[in-house]
Structure formats: C-alpha cells, structure tokens
Amino acid sequence: MDRDASPVMMTLDAVIIAVSNDQPRVLVVERDGQPPALPSGALDTAHDATLELGMRRLIRDQTGLEVGYAEQLYTFGDRDRGAVDGNERHLSVAYLALVRETAPALEARWMDVYELLPWEDTRQDDGTARAAGLRTDLERWAGRDRARRERIALAFGPPWDGIRVLERYELLYGSGLVAEAGAEHLDAPGRPMAFDHRRITATALGRIRGKLTYRPVVFELLPETFRLLDLQHTVEALAGVKLHKQNFRRLVERSGLVEGTGERTAGTTGRPAELFRYRPSVQLERPRPGVGVPYRGARDVSDGRHGQ
Amino acid sequence: MDRDASPVMMTLDAVIIAVSNDQPRVLVVERDGQPPALPSGALDTAHDATLELGMRRLIRDQTGLEVGYAEQLYTFGDRDRGAVDGNERHLSVAYLALVRETAPALEARWMDVYELLPWEDTRQDDGTARAAGLRTDLERWAGRDRARRERIALAFGPPWDGIRVLERYELLYGSGLVAEAGAEHLDAPGRPMAFDHRRITATALGRIRGKLTYRPVVFELLPETFRLLDLQHTVEALAGVKLHKQNFRRLVERSGLVEGTGERTAGTTGRPAELFRYRPSVQLERPRPGVGVPYRGARDVSDGRHGQ
DNA sequence: GGGGATAATGCTCGGGGGGAGCATTAGTCA
DNA sequence: TGACTAATGCTCCCCCCGAGCATTATCCCC
Numbered sequence: 001m002d003r004d005a006s007p008v009m010m011t012l013d014a015v016i017i018a019v020s021n022d023q024p025r026v027l028v029v030e031r032d033g034q035p036p037a038l039p040s041g042a043l044d045t046a047h048d049a050t051l052e053l054g055m056r057r058l059i060r061d062q063t064g065l066e067v068g069y070a071e072q073l074y075t076f077g078d079r080d081r082g083a084v085d086g087n088e089r090h091l092s093v094a095y096l097a098l099v100r101e102t103a104p105a106l107e108a109r110w111m112d113v114y115e116l117l118p119w120e121d122t123r124q125d126d127g128t129a130r131a132a133g134l135r136t137d138l139e140r141w142a143g144r145d146r147a148r149r150e151r152i153a154l155a156f157g158p159p160w161d162g163i164r165v166l167e168r169y170e171l172l173y174g175s176g177l178v179a180e181a182g183a184e185h186l187d188a189p190g191r192p193m194a195f196d197h198r199r200i201t202a203t204a205l206g207r208i209r210g211k212l213t214y215r216p217v218v219f220e221l222l223p224e225t226f227r228l229l230d231l232q233h234t235v236e237a238l239a240g241v242k243l244h245k246q247n248f249r250r251l252v253e254r255s256g257l258v259e260g261t262g263e264r265t266a267g268t269t270g271r272p273a274e275l276f277r278y279r280p281s282v283q284l285e286r287p288r289p290g291v292g293v294p295y296r297g298a299r300d301v302s303d304g305r306h307g308q
Numbered sequence: 309m310d311r312d313a314s315p316v317m318m319t320l321d322a323v324i325i326a327v328s329n330d331q332p333r334v335l336v337v338e339r340d341g342q343p344p345a346l347p348s349g350a351l352d353t354a355h356d357a358t359l360e361l362g363m364r365r366l367i368r369d370q371t372g373l374e375v376g377y378a379e380q381l382y383t384f385g386d387r388d389r390g391a392v393d394g395n396e397r398h399l400s401v402a403y404l405a406l407v408r409e410t411a412p413a414l415e416a417r418w419m420d421v422y423e424l425l426p427w428e429d430t431r432q433d434d435g436t437a438r439a440a441g442l443r444t445d446l447e448r449w450a451g452r453d454r455a456r457r458e459r460i461a462l463a464f465g466p467p468w469d470g471i472r473v474l475e476r477y478e479l480l481y482g483s484g485l486v487a488e489a490g491a492e493h494l495d496a497p498g499r500p501m502a503f504d505h506r507r508i509t510a511t512a513l514g515r516i517r518g519k520l521t522y523r524p525v526v527f528e529l530l531p532e533t534f535r536l537l538d539l540q541h542t543v544e545a546l547a548g549v550k551l552h553k554q555n556f557r558r559l560v561e562r563s564g565l566v567e568g569t570g571e572r573t574a575g576t577t578g579r580p581a582e583l584f585r586y587r588p589s590v591q592l593e594r595p596r597p598g599v600g601v602p603y604r605g606a607r608d609v610s611d612g613r614h615g616q
Numbered sequence: 617g618g619g620g621a622t623a624a625t626g627c628t629c630g631g632g633g634g635g636a637g638c639a640t641t642a643g644t645c646a
Numbered sequence: 647t648g649a650c651t652a653a654t655g656c657t658c659c660c661c662c663c664g665a666g667c668a669t670t671a672t673c674c675c676c
Contacts, residue, residue: 270623578652
C-alpha cells in the first residue's frame with residue numbers, strides 16, 4: 001500500500017432517532033451539568049470489522065439499545081472541531097439509526113428533536129411563524145450582502161424545503177444566532193448540544209426527511225401493526241408538516257406500502273380503525289417506495305408563475 | 309475534550325466526473341502497469357482547514373484541475389481494505405466532484421465510467437440486455453438462498469432503479485463475479501480498478517443519479533451555453549437511460565431551469581437549435597429543481613397492478 | 617336512549633404533469 | 647431538387663394529487 005495517508009483521531013457518533021407522541025426524539029447522554037451529547041466512542045480497530053458494526057457495538061455498550069436500521073450520515077473533519085491540543089486532527093464519522101422508542105438504559109435519555117431545532121417544526125401556526133422571527137434576525141445580519149441574502153432565501157424559502165435543515169442551521173451558526181456560536185442571547189433559539197452535535201443532528205433530520213420520500217424508512221419507527229393515522233403522524237413529525245388525511249390514506253393504500261390486518265382498534269375515542277402492517281415486498285414492485293411529502297409553499301410558486 | 313477516539317490512518321479519494329461525447333468519464337491515475345486508481349492523497353492536517361479544502365488542494369496538485377462543485381460522498385473503513393500491515397485501520401473519505409471535461413495535466417486521464425460498470429448503461433438495446441447476462445450468473449450463485457435472491461431482485465429489478473448502482477456492484481463483488489473479488493474469469497464484467505476504487509466509483513454514480521432529479525447538478529458538466537439536446541444527452545449519459553425528446557424539452561422549459569439566449573447554432577447538420585443557459589434563480593423559485601428521470605420499468609408495474 | 621365529540625372511511629371534482637406520438641420547419645449535403 | 651437530420655409545436659389521454667363534502671362507527675355524558 002503506497003498511498004499517502006495521514007494519522008488522525010477518529011470517533012463514531014450516533015444519531016439515534018425514534019418517534020413517540022408525535023414527536024421525533026434523539027437519544028442523548030448527559031453528564032453532570034454538561035450539555036447533552038450524542039452517544040459516541042472509539043472504533044475498536046482490532047475487533048470492529050466495519051464502521052457500522054463498531055457503531056452498533058458502541059450503541060449497545062452505551063445505551064443498551066439494539067438498533068435495526070442504520071446508515072452512515074457524514075464525516076465531520078473541520079480543523080476547528082474536536083481536539084484542541086496541538087494540531088492533531090479529529091474526525092467524526094456519524095451514523096443515523098432508527099428505532100422504535102424504548103426506555104434506554106444507562107445514562108441515555110430521549111430528547112425532543114424540535115427542542116434542539118424548533119424552527120424545523122412547522123406543523124402548528126400553519127405558517128413559518130417560528131422561522132419568520134429567525135429570518136428577520138438573519139436578514140439584519142446579512143445587511144446588503146448579496147451572497148448572504150441569497151443563502152437565506154434558499155434556506156428559508158419560499159418555498160420552504162424541509163430537506164434543507166443543515167443549511168438553515170449553518171446559517172444560524174454562521175450568523176452567531178445560535179448558542180454554540182458563542183451567542184449570548186438568552187433567547188438563542190433551540191437548546192445547544194455539546195461539540196458540533198447539534199449540527200450532526202441537523203444533518204440527520206435532513207437526511208431522514210429526504211429518505212422518507214423514496215424509501216420505506218418510517219416503518220422502522222412504528223410498531224408491528226399500526227393505524228394509518230399513526231403512520232401519518234409519524235411522517236408529519238419527521239417532516240414537520242401537516243398532511244391532508246384523506247389524501248394521505250389514498251396515497252398510502254394505493255402505493256402498496258401497507259396491508260390491512262383485518263383487526264381493528266377498540267376502546268379509543270372515535271370510530272375504530274383498521275390495523276395495518278408494512279408490506280416489505282413493495283420494494284420489489286415499485287422503484288422508490290416512500291411517503292411523498294408535498295412541498296410546503298410549492299403552490300406559492302405555481303400560483304405566480306404557472307397561473308399565467 | 310474527553311471523548312474516546314482511536315488513532316487511524318486516513319486518505320482522501322476523489323471521484324471527479326465529467327461528461328463528453330455522451331459518455332460519463334471519471335478521472336483516474338495510472339502508474340506503470342497498475343490498474344487505474346482514483347486521485348487520492350493525504351490530508352495536510354496542519355494546513356487544510358476542512359476536508360473539502362484538502363481535497364481541492366489535492367486535486368489541484370495531482371491533476372492540475374480546479375474543481376467547482378464538490379460534495380462528500382462516503383467514508384470507507386472496512387477492516388479488509390487499505391493497510392495490510394498490522395492492524396492499523398485505514399479510512400478513506402471520498403468526495404465527488406463535477407467538472408467540465410478539460411485535458412487533465414500530469415499523469416491523470418479520463419476513463420469511461422461504463423467501461424468500469426458496463427451493466428449500468430442501459431441506453432442501447434432497449435432492455436437490460438447486458439444486465440440480463442449478469443443476472444443469470446448471479447442467480448446461479450444465489451441458488452435457493454432466499455435472502456440472496458431477494459437482494460438480486462431488489463438490485464436488478466424489475467423495476468430497474470438507476471440509483472442502486474452500489475447495490476448491484478456489491479452483489480457482483482459478493483458473488484465473486486468481478487475481478488477485484490479474485491474472479492479469474494476472463495470475461496469478468498467491467499474493468500477493475502485499484503483497491504476498492506471501483507466500489508467508490510459505483511457509489512458516486514448512484515449519488516449523481518439520485519441528485520440529478522432534485523438538484524441542478526447537470527449544469528456543472530455543461531458549457532456556459534448549450535442546446536437542449538446537449539442537456540438531454542448529458543442527463544441520459546449519467547442516468548444510463550434514453551429519454552423522450554419532446555417531453556424532455558417540455559419538462560426542462562417549463563421547469564424554469566434554463567433560459568434561451570436568442571443565439572442559435574449554425575453549421576451543424578439538421579435544423580439549427582437555440583442555445584440555452586442555466587438560470588440559477590430557479591433555486592429560489594421551486595423547491596427541488598432537477599431533471600426528472602422516469603423510472604425504467606415503472607410501467608411494467610402499473611400495468612400489472614393498477615390496470616385492473 | 618339521545619346528543620355531542622372524535623375518528624375512520626368513501627367519494628367526487630378539477631387541474632397539472634407526464635408518456636407517446638404526429639406534424640411541421642429549417643438547415644446541411646449530395 | 648430530394649434526402650437526411652434535428653428542432654420545435656401541438657394533441658391525446660391517463661393518472662396523480664390537492665381540496666373538500668358526506669357518511670359511518672364508537673365512546674362519553676346526560
């Protein structure tokens with residue numbers, strides 16, 4: 001092996017996501033007064049055959065959780081992150097894992113994702129109310145800088161693109177509006193995390209939102225059987241958007257993603273619902289099975305542009 | 309900084325893609341009789357502020373190229389890759405870069421992507437002719453193994469999903485049909501590359517194909533002005549699929565991705581065409597601007613399933 | 617037993633987008 | 647002038663999807 005290589009220090013970070021009570025949650029560890037951090041640790045270079053296996057072992061050790069779905073998220077390696085000592089470079093390879101929420105053991109706990117990134121939840125106040133305030137602050141920061149204004153327009157819309165979570169966070173970071181950036185505002189939006197972990201979480205949320213639309217990943221977060229409304233709420237929680245109930249049903253039923261079990265719920269308020277289960281064989285039938293999330297604000301555009 | 313970390317060796321690998329003559333090409337370096345390899349090198353931990361900057365510097369040094377668009381692709385870190393000496397772990401952080409093809413300096417040269425992954429080009433012989441042969445071999449390998457047969461069905465369709473490039477390559481690798489896996493068939497499909505570089509290239513092609521549909525990345529590969537047919541051919545080259553000309557025009561024109569320049573081509577065979585240019589402000593108007601590639605085989609499904 | 621309240625479910629209307637193909641136009645080249 | 651090659655215009659038609667209206671099935675409370 002004659003390739004050049006540099007010695008670096010590496011860490012595995014895990015963004016473990018669950019949805020419960022219509023809220024996406026992320027598993028964090030909190031140590032004595034420190035801001036919450038993602039579960040993370042070293043690769044066991046001698047025993048972990050792959051990065052993913054190392055990550056699974058690490059999650060097991062630290063949280064007692066056995067994760068199902070997992071994918072590599074991103075590798076972070078900016079100079080200003082990690083090690084402060086000397087010029088040793090610190091790399092973090094982050095993974096995204098999806099689980100059904102269970103009580104985590106050890107020192108881990110579940111935390112609302114939208115407590116960290118509140119502007120990403122646009123389900124209530126049917127506008128971008130929360131984001132609107134931020135936007136004003138951002139525009140003050142941008143001043144007349146063209147490039148900055150364009151980045152803001154792209155990240156915050158209209159049209160709002162749910163997928164651009166990272167771009168929005170980085171703008172807030174870059175403009176000093178967020179606590180990690182040294183902002184001392186008491187009203188800095190969202191709770192900070194240790195290191196660059198909030199950025200990693202933002203990356204994860206963006207990834208999930210994207211994947212949702214073309215891979216059946218939601219089902220990793222749901223129990224074996226569920227009502228269509230549960231499915232809808234889970235999607236809404238992740239996408240941060242409200243959906244039209246009847247159309248969602250139609251979409252899901254026609255897509256072949258699920259099949260009815262014949263059983264129905266009982267004892268709940270309202271008419272009892274049928275229980276459904278995921279039908280893995282969709283993947284063999286249609287090219288990119290997923291739950292389409294309409295682009296919020298897409299109509300704003302077409303109204304002005306295509307309506308001519 | 310009290311986080312655990314492990315010392316590893318890291319390398320940056322670059323998949324630099326261009327399209328010319330309706331063929332996607334990847335930049336490779338060839339040293340005395342060795343199989344072609346991706347440009348790669350060490351991060352300069354003292355000077356490169358970010359991984360991406362390090363990668364740009366490295367490409368400049370090794371190939372004389374100044375790349376525009378670049379994004380992180382994936383981090384490879386299996387134990388069996390890289391360093392053979394001892395149990396030192398070797399990590400590779402791969403980047404994808406898109407450029408307009410120019411004569412590369414130094415020892416680099418452009419190589420057809422489909423020379424490496426021939427089964428990914430389904431533009432001719434309007435079927436999956438080339439892939440069909442492979443599929444037969446794969447099924448022989450799978451035998452009665454359910455999981456294997458399912459992986460094959462998922463990767464090779466129908467319906468064929470252009471995006472699953474990596475899954476297809478890994479099946480071929482896993483089944484020993486490909487030269488890197490030690491296959492000594494003289495007819496092992498596709499030219500091998502050094503190390504795991506063909507796998508990295510496969511990852512890159514899949515990524516591009518996916519991105520194409522929701523981000524205006526094609527334009528990184530085209531000259532300032534171009535005919536709609538050039539645009540179409542570039543998309544077809546990357547997607548490995550033929551498109552319907554009139555519909556493609558309609559799609560592109562309606563999307564607002566391009567604007568006419570008023571100029572027209574001259575001296576070519578056929579009616580002269582108008583020249584177009586990319587209109588970056590689409591990004592401020594529509595949520596996910598890209599050139600939709602229809603799923604090949606999608607109709608096979610809907611015929612059987614929705615046609616009832 | 618009746619009147620909400622809450623969901624589930626059925627169904628319809630109307631516009632847009634996209635697949636397929638026919639027809640016409642405008643150059644180049646024998 | 648006729649053949650050839652592209653560019654461009656336009657049409658048909660079906661499916662998808664956004665938006666609502668309407669009806670049904672339970673639970674809860676009086």
